[in-house]
């Protein structure tokens with residue numbers, strides 16, 4: 013449990029084992045990789061995701077896009093520096 017009493021789990025990025033609070037998608041390092049537009053979409057859709065099924069779907073869509081964006085940028089980094097051991 014974090015100091016706010018929220019459950020702790022790991023970042024949604026598969027290769028990342030950083031711990032995050034349960035309501036967050038990503039660790040700080042991965043969150044920072046998102047564009048400001050994606051951060052805003054995830055954040056604003058998260059705030060309203062409890063309102064309706066449609067809002068929740070919008071949140072899932074934003075989260076999926078953010079994850080795809082991070083995975084893509086990780087692949088690009090790997091292509092630049094070569095595979096890590």
Ligand SMILES: [Zn+2]
Pocket residue numbers: 023024025028029030038039040041042
């Ligand atoms: Zn992470």
